[in-house]
Structure formats: structure tokens, C-alpha cells
Amino acid sequence: MKTYDVRIWGIRTRQSKSAPFQLRWVVGGEKHQAPFRTRTLADARRAELMTAAKSGEPFDTVSGLPLSELRTANSPTWYQHATDYAVMKWPGAAAKHRVGIAEALTAVTAALVTTQRGVPDTVVLRRALREWAFRAAQNEAGEYVARKEIEAPPSEELHALLWVADHSVKVAELAESERLRTALAALSRRLDGKPAADNTVRRKRAVLSNALRYAVERDLLSVNPLSRIDWTPPDTDDEVDFQYVPGPALARRLLEAVGECGPRGGYLTAFFACMYYAAMRPSEVASLTRRVCKLPADGWGELVLSRSRPEVGSGWTDDGKPYEVRGLKRRAKKATRPVPIPPVLVETLRRHLSEHGTAPDGRLFAGARGGRVSSTEYAAVWKQARTRALSAEDADSPLADVPYSLRHAGVSLWIKAGVDPVEVARRAGHSPAVLWKFYAKILRGQQHVSNGLIDHALSDPE
Template identity: 70%
Template sequence: MALTYSVRIWGIRNRPSKSAPFQLRWLVGDQTHQQPFQTKTLADGRRAELMSAVREGEQFDTVTGLPVSELRKLSSPTWFTHACAYALMKWPTAAAKHRASIAESMTAVTSVLVTSSKGAPNPKTLRSALSSWAFQMVRQESGELTARMDAETPPADIAQALEWVATHSVQVADVPDSDQLRRALAAISRRLDGKRAADNTIRRKRMVLSNALRYAVERDLLATNPLGRIDWAPPQTDDEVDFQYVPGPVLARGLLEAVRASGARGEQLHAFFGCLYYAAMRPSEVAALTKKDCKLPASGWGELVLRGSRPEVGSGWTDDGRSYEDRGLKRRARRSTRSVPIPPILVALLRLHLQLYGVSEDGRLFRAARGGRVRSTEYCGVWDAAREKALSADEVETLLADVPYSLRHAGVSLWIKAGVDPVEVARRAGHTPAVLWKFYAKILRGQQQASNSMIDDALASPDHPQQG
């Protein structure tokens, strides 16, 4: 394709033809192009289209004589084809959870960017076909990545759904249309039950959609990313922790005791939950904790040197088929570590855990009942039972300490209220100071009065020169 701005469009001329007596001629570079028409009105209309492209500063293709916008339209793939290409492009460098997020977002969008609903498959079947077959990649024996639908033979209903969406998907060139984009934005804003999705979910899916459109620009399928011209703003989110549902120190200790008292599995996971509270660790970090990471003296404070995490995700999204992924620490370089001093009570919990249960074959402290990584379904089940014991019937129906992650929020809150420097709190928790302020601003603002009092005391000190 050779493009140029050198375009000259001549007037309409007559020619000796009964079927198409009018002819439009134009010059692109040094190539002459012509097009016959049955009526002068049609010829004038076409000439006006070409003139408009020239006025808008479009380049023309010397081979076809067409403006870039028309050429792009003629060669435009379907959105389904492009979405598959985007998922494949992102797969090698994306974390397993991000791969799943891309598939989820592209499934929602691709399901609605269709030319017709006639003969559409069952929505559940279509979602499964897109998410688990079109947007999930596998590695062939040659080592090359490809979509699962191209490497395996899908069930008949899945194959039919894939054929339908491939046939009915709109062209990428048509996606910038306002109606199409609003249809896509509406799809990412809804849950499967039709209710509004969470604000963070909408923002995350919109980001994936925007990135897919940017990739279309990169591939010269679109001139610009069209999302910016749509009068639709992602919802504003308040990421600050709602502290009315974060357990205080007394309740946190009560919940930990309820975990221990919930049965044999609770006893085995007691120290797991202790790490969430006393070290403010993420569950994925606790799952990756090994014996060599622990410095557990017979008395006094100890230390955990965190080296990585094991976030849980479906086996179809990992490179090795496991249900989790070995990752570095969140927001840190792959091989970086984070040192977390731990109080004597957690030291004792971990020493007792090692004494009673030892470690797994790879040296990790915590494992599932049948071996392997501790699954979220397993520790969440223990947590639900502990809430039933530690909370009142009315409190159980609220969001108070509704998930194990509440213990991490409780731990960070305790450090802030104890007067620990926020920079040190952020370091121990694996946050940046900016992120700490984003999530814990209410508590940090509450500490300002105490800080002001300390500054007043310092200013009133005899060692501080007083202004005369």
C-alpha cells in the first residue's frame, strides 16, 4: 500500500455508454483512476465524497485510488477476529489473573458487538465459548501459542456458538459508531444478573476495552481510539476502606480464637490467619511463605522476609496448568523482598504451627488439606464458621469482617493508630505511601491532631528559639 496526499479530482465527463454514461476521474500520485455511473447525481455524490476526504487531510492509496478511511473499511476484520488477536498478543506477558480479566472483558463486549441476534446461542454457552475457547490460549507442541479453539475440538454447542459469533460480529471499522460503543459500555457495566456491576469492575473492563481499541489503532484498523469522544465517564470510585466493617483489636483477636476453635482445620490454619492480622500480609503472600523466610527467636520479636506470592486463579490461565501462579511481590520487582517485623504473639503461633504440622515438601508452611496450595474456598469456609462464633446474629448479616482480607485492613489500621510512621506502615504492608493514603486516609487524617500536638510541644520547648 503506497499512500500519498497528492490527489487531483477532475469534473464529471460524459462517455458513449447507455448503462453508465457518466464518468468520474481522479489522479492519485501518478496513477489515474476512474469510476462509471448511471446518473450524474451518483457521480456528483461520489466526487463529493472524495473531495471531502481531500479536505479532511486524508491520504489516498495509489493502487486502489481510495482514501485511507475507505480502504480501512474494506479490509477491516471483524471485532471477534480482532479481540482474539488482542488476547493472543497480551497473553505471553500478562499475569494469569490479568489474562482472565481480559477474557472476561472481551467476552462481555464481543457478545453485544454483533449485527443481529437472530439464531443467537444460549448466553451462557456463548460466554463459555468466548471466555474458555476463543480468549484462552494454549501452547502447541511446537511451543507456539494459539487460541484453545484452534488447538482442540470444542463440544458441538461451543463450536456452533463460535461459528455464530464469527459470522455475526461487526467489523472493527464499525465499532466507533456511537451506538456500537454505547452497547459495549453498557455490557461492561452490567453483572450477569443484569444489575449494575461494581465501580471498580466497570473501570477495569473499560480499561481492557480501551486497550483493545488502542491495539486496533496500532494495527492501522482504526485511525484513533474512539472512546474519548463518547460522552460516558467511568464511575468515580472511593477506594478508601470502610472502617465500620473492619474489626478492631478485640474483635480481631476474638475472630482468630474462633478460627482456632472451629475444628482441626481451623487449628491448622490459625497461624495462616495470624499472618493476615499481625503481619498485615495478603493471602497470596501467606500461601507462598516458607520456613526459610521466617526468623522465629525463642523470645521477642521475629521477622518474615517475604519473597513472592501465590495468587489463586483457574488452571486455564496459567502457563503450567496449576490453579495458582508463582509471582513476585505486588508492586515490586520480580526478585525483590520485603521484611516485616512480627510481634512475639505471631512468632509463637508460627513456632507452634511448625512444631505440630511441619512444612510441605517444598518448605511452605501452609498447605491444603489434601496437599498443594491452600485454596480460598478452604480458608474462607473456616472464616465463615469463625464469624458465626465470634459475631452476633445481627453482625453476621452485615459486612463486618466479611472476608479474611479484613484482618489485613485491621492490622494496618492498628499500626497507624499505634503511631507508626506512615512510611514504615506502607513499607511493611507492601504499599507505596500514596496507596496507603488512598486506602487509609480516614485513619491517617485522624492522627493529624496527635501530630499537631507533638509539633506544638516541640515549638514550645525551651530549646526552640522563640520569635520576639
């Protein structure tokens, strides 16, 4: 019980050789005392209690301690708290968000330790934290607990978890700016030590902030200390490197090369075409169904997107599948995004449906063994297509090195064609701010088009 009813008495002496001085005080009617070896120590302790009482800090009637001291004395380690936080968030979090929480907590927890002596291998430690401490599972009672509580981790991972449990800092220490700066520095770096992308840092910082707010909720901290830290992440350039984004001619050649990569390449040609001509994310293409496709015999068609199937790994989903079915990225669950598609994509999709039909659930694309088209499957086809479409020198460069380059190429094409940036952002499923963040160079380069339109308007007397 907490109370502000505190009376601190003077120091008295007693018959004791080891601790002849005694401090007494009363909290909510409960008497407390503490022996001291010297009067100086007793006076110092009395001053601490007096300061806490005068500042309006509540005291605990059982221990007799000010609440701040009680928090420190009873503070769990950051590792314990982070594990509890991950389990608490698990039931209501989407699978991708669960992964994001685990990755952020892993980076922070690995850094918030009291020593580096005997620290396990970095890869093993991170794997142990991510896969065993910050990943939840249901026990026999149906309750979510950390995976390590119901499955035995491998010996290396178990040793790493035991080490971090012994050397993790206390949650109370996160009130110190030095500790927080250590955590922020850890989440702002990639595994190779280079600065992480702005979006990554922002996302991980949000997880840290929420975990600290949970500490306040559990009365482990009085306030969220992150708000007091004047800190900005290292500068990074999040713009797309357009020297490695394929232009229209190369994009078409890459799509042709995909079709030349055997039966599976022929099947996935339309998959990649959606990424280029409609600037779709792979997770959106994987969820595309015949019902949402408007494919007229002539002219432009339309895809009404409403679903996404991002890959996350079977350990992070409730049903054990390696993907989750969800709404569009950063949109309300039932939100839709109509995307007009040019005749070339209409024709490609019509041909795909004619030759391959749909999966039993109506999806246009299925994996070779059923289910979702996996990233490893389409990445393997893409690797073959690059070898066919590019020169040896370009194939050794980052030019179109990943399938996602097609989405960048599609968005870039729209901007260069003079499409209103707001409409580009809408079709691509971006906010205008995100579009400017990643495509600023191209958007700035199109200013001459806007200038020409303004000149024409100014010269028109009507």
C-alpha cells in the same frame, strides 16, 4: 502500496443505460474508474475523492481508495480483533493479567454488537467469550491460538460465539464516540448492573485502550479514539466499610475459633494469623517459606516477603497449575518487603513449625492434598470459625465475612496505633495513595493525634 500521487479526472458519459456516467482517477500510475447512474452521484463521489486528496490522505494503489475508506472496507469485527489481541498478549502476560484481559474484553465485546435480537443468555455468552475466545492454548506447532480453534466448545458456547461473530461491530466503528461510550459503560458496570469499583474500571479501561492501540498498530484505526472521549466512570466508594472490619478483640477471637475447627483449622491458624498480625495477602501467605522468617525466641521477628502465589485457574497458567508463582504485587520481580512481626505472631509461627514442619519445598503452608492452600479450603474453615465466634445476628451480617477482613483489620490496627501512614503502606505493600483511598476514614480520624504532636512541639520553648 500507499501513495500521495493522485489525479482525479472529470466525469465523462458513456453508452450505458444503467450507468451512463463514469468517474476516472489515477493513483500512483494505476487507473481506476467507477460507473454511476446519475451525474449527481458521480459528482458527489468525485468531491469525496478530491477532499481526501486535498487533505493529504494517502491512497491505495491497488483499490484506488483513500486509506480511511480502505480501513472501513477491510475492517474486521471487534470480536475478531479482540480475539487476536488476547492471543497476541498471552505469551508475555502473567496468568492474573491474562484473566484481567479476558474479563475486560468479555465485557466490551458483549456490548459492542449491532443488535440484541436473538442474543444468547448473558451468562453463556460471557462464559463463551472468556473461556473460549479470549483464552489461548498452544496448537501442535507450538503456536498460541484461541482455545476455540483447537478444542470444540460445548454446543451452547459454540452457538454464542457464532452469534457474536455475526453481530459484532466493525473495528472502524470504534472511531465513533457513541460506540466507545457503549464500551466504556459496559466495563464500568458489574454483572448485577451496579457501578464497578474504581480500580476495576481503571484496569479494564487500560485493556480497552491497549486493544485500540493494537488496532492502530495493525492499521485498522488511524489513531486511538479513546483519548478524544470526555468520560469519567460512575462514582463509587472504594473505602473499606469499617463497621464490618473486626476490631482487635474480635480478630483474636476469630483466630481462636479457627483453631477450634478440627485438625485443618489448627493447621491454618498461623495462616490466618499472618493475614492479621502482618497484614499479608492470602497469596503472600501461601508462598511464605521458612527461609524468609526470622523468629527469635523473644521479642519481635521479621518476614522478608518476596513471593506471591495468587490463584488463577489451571487454564490460565503455562504449567497447568491453578496458581502462579510470581513476585510481590505491583513490585519489581526481585523486590522484597520486610515486615516486622509482633511476638504473638512469632510464637504462633514457631508453634506451627514445631507441630507441622514445612512442605517439601520449604513453604510453611500446604493444601490438604499438597500444593497451594486453596481459597475454597481456607474459606470453608473461615466460615466455620465465624459461626463459632459471632452471634447469630452478626453471623448473618457482612461482619468479617471473608478472610481478607483480617488484612483490613491489621492495617486498621496499625493506623489507629499511630504508625506513620507511609510505614503502614510500606508494610502492607500499598502505595500511600492506595492507603488513603481505602483507609481515608481512619486516617482522617487520626488527625487529632497529629494535632496533639504539633501542639506539643509548638509549646516547647526549645
